[in-house]
Amino acid sequence: MKKYLFIILSILLLISCKAKEEAPKVSGKTLNGAGATFPYPLYSAWASAYYKEKGIKINYQSIGSGGGIRQITERTVDFGATDMALKPEEVEEKRLLQFPTVIGGVVISFNLPELGDKRLVLDGETLCKIFLGEIKNWDDPKLKALNPGVNLPSKPITPVYRSDGSGTTAIFTHYLSDVCPKWAKEIGFGTSVNFKAGIGAKGNEGVANYVKRTPYSLGYLEYAYAVQNKIRAADLKNAKGKIVSPSVESFKEAAKTSQLDPAKHFYAWMTNAPGEGAWPITGATYILLAKEKAEVNKEVLKFFDWAFQAGDKTALELHYVPLPEEVKSKVREYWKNQGL
Amino acid sequence: MATFKREYLFNSLFLAITALSSFLVIALLLGIFLVLLKESLPAFQRFGFLGFILSSSWDPVKENFGGAIPLFGTLVTSFFALILAIPIALGIAIFITEVAPKSLREPIGMAIELLAAIPSIIYGMWGLFTLAPIQSKYIEPFLQKTLGSLPYFGKLFSGTPLGIDIFTASLILSIMIIPFTASVARDAFQLVPPVLKESAYGVGATKWEVIKDVVIPYCKLGILGGIGLSLGRALGETMAVAFVLGNLNQFPSSLFSATATVTVKLANEFTEADKDIHLASLFYLALLLFIMSFTILAIAKYFIQRTGTK
Amino acid sequence: MIKRRKIINQIALFICFLTAVWGLFWLFFILFDVVRHGLTALTPSLILNDPAPPGVSGGGLKHAILGHTLITITATLIGVPIGILGGTFLAEYGRNWAFSRIISFLADIMVSVPAIIVGAFVYALFVKPIGHFSGFAGALALAFIMIPVIVRTTENMLSLIPWTLREAAFALGAPYYKVIFQIVYRGAGMGIFTGIILAIARVTGEAAPLLFTSFNNAFTSYNLREPLASLTVTIFQYAMGPYEDWHRQAWGASFLITLFILGLTLVGRYLIKRRFKH
Numbered sequence: 001m002k003k004y005l006f007i008i009l010s011i012l013l014l015i016s017c018k019a020k021e022e023a024p025k026v027s028g029k030t031l032n033g034a035g036a037t038f039p040y041p042l043y044s045a046w047a048s049a050y051y052k053e054k055g056i057k058i059n060y061q062s063i064g065s066g067g068g069i070r071q072i073t074e075r076t077v078d079f080g081a082t083d084m085a086l087k088p089e090e091v092e093e094k095r096l097l098q099f100p101t102v103i104g105g106v107v108i109s110f111n112l113p114e115l116g117d118k119r120l121v122l123d124g125e126t127l128c129k130i131f132l133g134e135i136k137n138w139d140d141p142k143l144k145a146l147n148p149g150v151n152l153p154s155k156p157i158t159p160v161y162r163s164d165g166s167g168t169t170a171i172f173t174h175y176l177s178d179v180c181p182k183w184a185k186e187i188g189f190g191t192s193v194n195f196k197a198g199i200g201a202k203g204n205e206g207v208a209n210y211v212k213r214t215p216y217s218l219g220y221l222e223y224a225y226a227v228q229n230k231i232r233a234a235d236l237k238n239a240k241g242k243i244v245s246p247s248v249e250s251f252k253e254a255a256k257t258s259q260l261d262p263a264k265h266f267y268a269w270m271t272n273a274p275g276e277g278a279w280p281i282t283g284a285t286y287i288l289l290a291k292e293k294a295e296v297n298k299e300v301l302k303f304f305d306w307a308f309q310a311g312d313k314t315a316l317e318l319h320y321v322p323l324p325e326e327v328k329s330k331v332r333e334y335w336k337n338q339g340l
Numbered sequence: 341m342a343t344f345k346r347e348y349l350f351n352s353l354f355l356a357i358t359a360l361s362s363f364l365v366i367a368l369l370l371g372i373f374l375v376l377l378k379e380s381l382p383a384f385q386r387f388g389f390l391g392f393i394l395s396s397s398w399d400p401v402k403e404n405f406g407g408a409i410p411l412f413g414t415l416v417t418s419f420f421a422l423i424l425a426i427p428i429a430l431g432i433a434i435f436i437t438e439v440a441p442k443s444l445r446e447p448i449g450m451a452i453e454l455l456a457a458i459p460s461i462i463y464g465m466w467g468l469f470t471l472a473p474i475q476s477k478y479i480e481p482f483l484q485k486t487l488g489s490l491p492y493f494g495k496l497f498s499g500t501p502l503g504i505d506i507f508t509a510s511l512i513l514s515i516m517i518i519p520f521t522a523s524v525a526r527d528a529f530q531l532v533p534p535v536l537k538e539s540a541y542g543v544g545a546t547k548w549e550v551i552k553d554v555v556i557p558y559c560k561l562g563i564l565g566g567i568g569l570s571l572g573r574a575l576g577e578t579m580a581v582a583f584v585l586g587n588l589n590q591f592p593s594s595l596f597s598a599t600a601t602v603t604v605k606l607a608n609e610f611t612e613a614d615k616d617i618h619l620a621s622l623f624y625l626a627l628l629l630f631i632m633s634f635t636i637l638a639i640a641k642y643f644i645q646r647t648g649t650k
Numbered sequence: 651m652i653k654r655r656k657i658i659n660q661i662a663l664f665i666c667f668l669t670a671v672w673g674l675f676w677l678f679f680i681l682f683d684v685v686r687h688g689l690t691a692l693t694p695s696l697i698l699n700d701p702a703p704p705g706v707s708g709g710g711l712k713h714a715i716l717g718h719t720l721i722t723i724t725a726t727l728i729g730v731p732i733g734i735l736g737g738t739f740l741a742e743y744g745r746n747w748a749f750s751r752i753i754s755f756l757a758d759i760m761v762s763v764p765a766i767i768v769g770a771f772v773y774a775l776f777v778k779p780i781g782h783f784s785g786f787a788g789a790l791a792l793a794f795i796m797i798p799v800i801v802r803t804t805e806n807m808l809s810l811i812p813w814t815l816r817e818a819a820f821a822l823g824a825p826y827y828k829v830i831f832q833i834v835y836r837g838a839g840m841g842i843f844t845g846i847i848l849a850i851a852r853v854t855g856e857a858a859p860l861l862f863t864s865f866n867n868a869f870t871s872y873n874l875r876e877p878l879a880s881l882t883v884t885i886f887q888y889a890m891g892p893y894e895d896w897h898r899q900a901w902g903a904s905f906l907i908t909l910f911i912l913g914l915t916l917v918g919r920y921l922i923k924r925r926f927k928h
Contacts, residue, residue, distance in 0.1 A: 030871065030876050032876070041703065048703045057871075059877065063612055066609075066613065069614040070612060070614040074781075163588075165613065190401040191612075193400070193401050194398065194400075196590075200588050200608075201586075201890075203891070205704075205893075208891070208892035214502060225892065228893070359744065361736035362735075364736060365756060372763075372768070431666040431670070434666045438666075451673075451674055451677055454677060458911070458912070459856070459908070461886060462680070463680070465889050468889060469889070515673075546658075546659035547659055548659040548663055552662075572762050576766070603858070606770065607858060610861070630763070630764070637759045
């Protein structure tokens with residue numbers, strides 16, 4: 001018995017020695033953030049580069065925008081991230097600060113082996129009906145009408161949605177509410193809605209995983225995930241009736257007409273934008289900070305300031321749209337006005 | 341004399357420390373119950389008891405929550421898991437105690453116990469990556485073609501076989517809970533007084549008849565206890581089911597539907613519920629699950645104690 | 651007539667044989683799969699590297715292995731002493747007290763309580779009020795799961811020591827606590843140790859209680875006051891994601907965990923058998 005105790009104690013001693021050894025190498029600072037899966041590939045890449053340069057760890061966990069909002073409200077993390085911007089009243093009520101970091105697009109990914117290289121065209125109404133369960137099969141007349149000359153199989157569609165609290169869901173359902181009165185009335189928009197049909201997957205990661213592996217499925221996905229995992233995405237008819245493909249350009253076009261106003265804590269929607277080449281399901285992603293934690297916020301802002309200066313290239317590589325310079329200055333001014 | 345007093349003090353101190361440690365168990369139990377109660381109070385006040393368990397809406401936008409579907413899902417998946425697991429577990433217990441050659445008994449028994457030792461997340465991984473595709477490509481379509489054409493019963497096998505559904509989840513659960521019933525049944529079988537079995541053999545019964553008419557009736561209570569343990573485990577299982585069930589808030593229409601269970605809902609939505617009433621509703625579900633599994637486990641353990649097995 | 655009964659007998663027993671085959675089939679199928687996918691993923695970089703951002707290859711599980719080890723060791727340090735002391739009370743000082751039977755019964759039930767509920771409990775008590783997730787909260791959740799297990803196994807092991815041994819020590823004038831330490835513990839030492847091993851095996855495989863307590867960390871950290879990565883939560887995260895590289899790592903992690911837990915379980919069972927042979 002004594003022998004075992006001795007062995008255990010010496011192992012513990014060794015581990016604690018090693019821990020002390022590691023400590024000086026690291027500056028010891030970790031900032032914890034959680035929230036949207038939408039910008040996760042980008043924040044993760046930025047954090048990795050920031051750690052290499054400054055030795056400060058930005059531990060970002062993608063648990064969904066709902067999670068980001070909740071955890072920062074409870075003050076269990078240093079910053080929260082969400083693609084659904086909180087209304088100005090909510091920001092004030094929860095004593096938070098909110099600002100955008102980057103813009104991206106939500107695309108309709110699908111798995112249709114018969115399609116080959118042809119493109120798939122959808123519009124707001126058909127998307128609405130698919131997710132309401134009213135359009136059940138790939139060869140439905142409405143889909144055929146949008147895709148003449150394409151051999152659509154007679155198989156059932158499996159819609160995939162987010163089972164967790166998601167800003168991507170918010171952006172997608174806000175778009176559906178814009179173009180489909182029935183959706184607006186029966187379901188509405190938000191980070192978690194009462195989907196009527198399909199399968200729930202966790203995070204953008206989960207949706208991508210599911211669509212990739214399940215033939216005849218269709219899900220809404222942040223663009224970077226579709227590209228990184230080589231999943232096909234559909235073209236959409238936008239507000240002007242033009243058929244657009246998802247791309248950094250079409251996202252930029254949609255962002256142009258948005259009103260990002262510091263007085264409203266940058267609350268804005270970019271769905272169903274009026275531009276000719278605008279991608280109809282575009283949105284910005286935001287960071288939420290706890291107003292009273294000045295020290296922590298300073299450190300967090302140092303990271304995002306660094307990202308604004310040096311992170312644009314990475315953002316473009318991952319198919320996100322960096323904020324235009326005017327917006328970046330507005331954000332910096334917002335920080336200054338809050339005393340940071 | 342001085343040392344006597346010191347010894348007495350040490351003894352009292354040690355008694356106090358150990359007593360406190362054992363009371364900690366009770367404190368833990370009460371603590372969990374009270375905390376769950378407190379956190380779920382807002383939901384209880386808003387939706388009531390019957391109102392909550394009978395409502396099937398789970399609408400975070402309209403802030404209307406009801407536990408009918410996750411509760412139903414938990415019960416349905418556990419029920420089907422039991423149907424698949426109990427006959428198998430009893431068969432294994434019979435095999436180990438009566439049929440298998442003596443030298444194989446320990447190894448086979450140990451192997452079955454290992455099924456319980458495999459962590460549930462491994463079951464989930466395997467279920468998602470290996471079993472679900474096999475289910476979706478071969479097993480489920482096959483079942484649909486054969487059993488699905490039967491009237492009434494065939495309805496159970498309708499729907500698109502995606503592999504992510506009640507059938508797969510229940511199958512995995514059934515494999516996980518086999519050891520609980522099997523080992524309790526095994527212990528119970530070994531406690532049957534040999535006299536009873538000998539007298540049955542003496543009047544010319546076959547082995548199977550002895551098992552069917554002497555051993556199993558004698559061990560009724562123990563077997564029920566084992567079933568209760570398996571059920572308790574199935575109710576609370578999270579990770580294995582989370583990978584293959586889909587968290588869809590809809591009543592399942594067949595074995596091939598996705599649905600939600602209490603544990604899967606908790607795992608998916610707990611850190612992310614951004615409205616207070618959403619989190620309170622989740623705690624409400626947790627409280628109901630706690631009460632359910634505690635009751636079933638208590639009854640099961642009581643039965644097992646009554647039969648004198650461990 | 652007899653012939654028919656004999657045939658039924660053969661069929662029924664054969665079916666029982668088949669059930670055993672069914673059970674063993676799944677066991678070997680699952681283990682085979684874990685080994686097959688896990689071995690291919692097992693490279694030195696898997697264990698030694700820090701994780702990489704999603705979509706970037708070359709990441710490893712160092713953060714998860716270290717985090718998980720830290721959390722498990724802390725949980726053991728908290729849970730084992732309390733468990734042993736609690737079991738000691740039930741088997742020794744409290745052995746004639748009726749309430750002890752109730753505590754024992756309740757502990758037995760607590761062993762099977764859903765782990766996710768313990769996680770929710772610790773979140774409400776040690777994460778929300780404190781203001782951040784921590785490895786320590788995760789360790790606490792695991793300790794709460796371990797304590798009932800160790801209380802029960804300790805109680806069982808101590809009860810196996812014949813009462814006469816204690817009487818002999820009393821007759822020599824030893825106070826009860828000395829009797830416990832020098833006679834009872836010494837005799838039941840191996841049994842208690844086995845109980846600890848089995849409790850560790852049980853708790854190492856848990857993911858649900860860690861989801862809302864130790865949360866997760868994208869970096870390697872030794873700080874229990876920060877969120878920590880763990881192998882099980884990482885498996886959950888990576889398996890649910892779309893990246894092939896993540897899936898590969900998840901299998902590797904599964905392999906490591908399964909190896910560890912099955913190893914511990916077999917060692918524990920072997921020790922029990924050996925103890926009873928003597």
